[in-house]
Amino acid sequence: MNRKRWLFLSLFVVLSAGIWAGIYFMQPTVSGFAGSSPPAYVFKDKVWELRFTKPMDASTITEDSVYVQNEDHERVPVSASLNEAGTVLTVTAPKEGYNNLEAYTLHLSEDLKSKLGLGIRGEQTMAFEVVEELPAAESTDYLKKYFTAILDQQKTQERPYSASDEASDSAGDTAQESSSDAMGGGGDFSQTNNQVDGVSEADIVQTDGEFIYHITGNQLVHIVEAGDREAIEPVSAISFEEEFYPSQLFLKDDTLIVIGDKWMTKADPDEKASRDSQPAGDMSVTIAKIYSVSNPAEPELIREAGAEGYFNSARMIDSHLYFVTNFSPNFWLLEEDQDVELRPHIWDSSKGGSFEPVAAEKISVIPENEQGEYAVITAIDISSPDSEITTETYLGTGGQLYMSENSLYLATSNGPYTIMPIDIMPAGQGASETTIYKFDIDGSSVTFSSKGTVKGGVLNQFSMDEHDGHFRIATTEGNTFGDNRNSLNHLFILNEQMEPVGSVEGLAKGERIYSARFMGDKAYMVTFRETDPLFVIDTADPEAPEVLGELKIPGFSTYLHPLDENHLIGFGMETDLVKNDSAADSPQVRQTGMKISLFDISDFSNPKEKDTEVIGGPGTFSTLMDNHKALFQHKERSLFGFPVVVYDEKPESDDIQFVNQGAMLYTITPDGGIELASEIMDEAQEGQQYEDWDSQIQRMLYIDDTLYTVRSNKIESHELPE
Template identity: 45%
Template sequence: MSKKSYLLIVLGVVLLVGIGVFMYSQRPVVKAEGKWAGNLLIMENDSWNLQFSTPLKKDTVTPQNIYVKDSDGRDVNVILKLSEDRHSLQVLAPNEGYPLKPQAFTLHISPNVKTKWGLSYTGDTEIPFAVTSHLPSIQSGEALTKYFKDVLKLNKESPRFSLFGREEKMESASSEDSASGESDFSTTNNQVQGVDEGDLVKTDGKYIYQLTDRKLLITKVKPEMERISTISFEEHVQPQHLFLNGDQVLVIGNSWSPPLKEGDQGSQSKILPVEGMTVALLYDVSNKDKPSLQRKVELEGQYKASRKVDSTVYLISSMYPNYWMLERDADLDVRPRVSDSLTGDDAEPIPFESIKYFPKSTSPNYTLLTALDMENPKAPLAVSSYLGGGEAVYMSKENLYIAVEKYEGRDSLNTNIYKFAVHDGEITYASSGKVEGRTLNQFFMDEHKGYFRIATTDGEVWSNDSPSSNALYILDENMKNVGEVKDLARGEKIYSVRFMGDKAYMVTFKQVDPLFVIDTEDPTHPKVLGELKIPGFSTYLHPIDDRHLIGFGYDTKVINDGKDTNIEPRITRKGMKMSLFDITDFHHPKETDTEIIGGAGTHSNLLEDHKALLHEPSRNLYGFPVSVYNEKEGSQHELDFDYQGALLYEITPEKGIVLKSKLTDEGSKDKEYYEQWEDQIQRLLYIDDQLYTVSNHSITSYSLGDYKKTDSIEIN
């Protein structure tokens, strides 16, 4: 044999081995997402995913090749949905739901399922799973440790996982306005009528209650303003919201002081140190001169949101334990702790059997749902703990919804929604659902006539590989998807949503602001009725009536130098923009009036927090805090500070947007080059015929007749 022939044989063998190794490496490996403790458990009507290491051949993914049977051998008509990259297969519940009995099932994968290379799946072809209608609970310390060790393993395998659930959400609203024309004082601009939201400032018509600089201030307003009392909080306590209920005030915030005593050892040595607590302080203010603390509750974790129905406050907090320390010591206790002054000062861990988990969830955090009755300060504290949770919260008078973002597969981001029934302080898990994409804040969600509506953005605005698109989903009372509108404004993302009766109004943006009008009267067939494209975008939409909306947001400028047509133009934010939308003709919405306030750098808290908006309905008056800047002439980047204060507008369909008053200390313009924290107005409110601006430094009153200053008091 010649040397040349020998080399050819060797090369051939090497090539065959290489091809064999390559083909072996391309054998599909399948993994059922959500297996916990070796078992796959799903909620009834929920879906679950199969992840394949190699993309599948689309035409082999059929109900004949992948199917489900119950434990009695009967067919179960699940629905299969293959992802665009063909790595992920979603297994959706049958249209009629899983049968109640039996609750054990098996998914079968036939060898006829092929990869893109034509290889058959040769691994385990049977994946058993169970279905439940109730959330299971952790029963032991060993089970809890196993859960977090699985989280650690997943965290190492998928670094993206460490970001899950940590994205901050902007709280932001439904068809009804909280202020009524019969009221003689303003209330918080709540999203849902009858569901109060915590705020920095509230009034009962006689007193103003204000949180500022780690203090609760109580100020009498009549016959003249007078500060009555001050409650100072400890340095490590940061109050965020308050509620009023008769002669009770509830202050909620975060505390960063460990409740465990220094040097405490022994039984506490296996408990992880506390990094932060949600604190709720209930005060009796029947004697305004001497408020008294009635109850102090601390929940390990960070305060997220709260709502109040009647006299009961529902508090949502989230705790991320240092679970990675279990690698050093598997006996550490990673349960959240609760402290209640009615039962003692010690923080006690939640019992294992009281910790429930969402099947398929591998979230590294706890969600704590707490109900506290302000009318009955000695009532037992109701705390529910769940492994997993999210940031965006929506609540009606009957139900609480929590939206949880979760990556599924490589680049697929979905939102799980967990529904809880609430009644007289009882919080009960009801059901869960899932939609594609992510949701931004509470206004992206709504409950109407028993249906749940949610808007989402999927993909990324500036991505060529996975361009963004937007959708509206409608789920029934069992959180099953019954209707949807998808692929709206591709390449853009949603900035604001407002649900009003059977209609949904959605603002998306990239270069212009499309306002979509969506009809949801038939929940199974929602449809886009009209679209309006205008410059700028709105971050908050507020209804005037059922045919008119106000949009609060930013004016924008498109910059295109024309040198390179392959480069998209830059978009820069300019001043604050107010838009009056006429939606009388749903098919042809119109922008009937606009107001541009200042230039780049101009800002109002209203653009992130809807509770900063004042509405006095008898005068059609709308007001909000503002800090105004203008671009410096001859400079592209420098800004000139103009003023800070508040603006009041009369807004009606007939007259449009009419400026009524600019409330500001005119002398400050000569003294200051930048806005001052102590002079920033937190909220505007009214009591009878007086308007009040509340800042960190003072409270000032104005006549609602002529907007002239009538009184002022320094509070700090």
């Protein structure tokens, strides 16, 4: 063969390979059909949503290219459709639904082609089984297959979303729901600012009117006798073993509950026998320590309960404690060790001193979900030291928690069953929908009830509410950053079976929810980009909610608190718009201080900002803005307070400087508006550039006529303003 012919053939081979490689990579791909995955569990009305990497040709969607077969290989009457962009294929169940307890297979053939005429890379199938109730994991082999499938998807960057994938612009920091008691409220002493009446929440400080219990900065819980005196020394301190970090407190009569995280380390990682008594690898566990404080000077540890995973949230109803942890096993270790433990571990001190894995048959699998995360719900009746601890373990969920007196809800933000690689996902598009799982609560009994799905991502627990047998949720869908600001805000109403019955959709395009509040049959929603629209939404008719009014003002509220049925208080930031040098560029939003707003909502169609107060300048902040428990309230005296760190602009400069830190109290009334009642501030020391975390005021509370400020290192008493 002469040299020219050899070069020509070589070039032809290279070009051919390049062409075929180009065709290969231009073919639309379909993920989620991993062969190692066990059959997917779904409910009878399952709707499959599959996303493609290339726009598809709608004319190629036929009964022969997309179909579902039953166990007898007979086709069932499903319907298939593409979205307008051609990137999402929806496969809807038969009109009467699939048959319960039967197995099916979804088929996509190579006849399904892109708009370029290229078929998908080989026929794809998905096996699924229809269930009426949550199925059990059955065996550790099932768990291995489940997590191996997720591992395979992650390798190709084609994976389902997990609860931790919520888009940053769809899951903000604060928003609040109806509550009657702040750190203040009725009676002779303060109570925690609870979201729902009758459902208590934990905090870093608690009081019974005689003693104050608070978590200090050095892994201690101090117990302080209340009194109007200059130096308040603890009567006792609860210390903990190394690596335990307390974070939350409950106080019920003579019982103190300390919830915290502990880092568990194996004594010998090479001992396989230790797998049954320790978590898989060195991981964090959540522990609730229950103390008798009938004698506060000598607190007595009476019981402990723990669950592997990071702390999600906790509630108490009467004497029943509920805490939720989320656990993600080290399933990537399956590539090296097929015996890696994939089950979460739990612990009851009354049954021994070691963590034990949850039996596979006691792990419930959430249908229609493939997330590599467990939600472990622990329930304890603290009134009886010998009561049985209930632990319910659910594979495939996590997310924000909302709880009423009868139900617990977990809202998991996720996306469609995606085929698009993560690195080309538009920014902020991760939370395209939220699935809400409802659990019935009866004492220590926790049982799965139903689930529902809505568009968009949930902000946090306060974007959810239960009212008159219906569940209400506010969400943000889409992107709020960059040039493609296509976000929309919605409010959905679901019935007791978590079926959608009504909605208000498409509010404030390009903005996101910063706070929400539900008061009776009204919903209040704050969105923001350049101005702060406050929407008033009537939900009296769950099937036909409607926007009654809207108020646009500078700034935004991150926490809404009811003053009375006709007035709301908004805590957030003041803002202004700074024009850019280029006329073509949009003005930039600049935060200019902390803002308190008093809203008059007596006329639902015309809400008004009745009064305002701006504190400090750029950089000023309060923990209240991302933690509703930092609000102090004394109802009888109309007092509202919060910790604050004040910054301001330097004279003749764009730089900011630290001014002081402490706490402020305001008298807020419908007639008198917002008036400063008292302030407890620590002025900046010479050369101090930033706030001092160790000495910051974290909470305020009152007992009788005495105001207490709680810092991480001490408690101080003050006269309570009239």
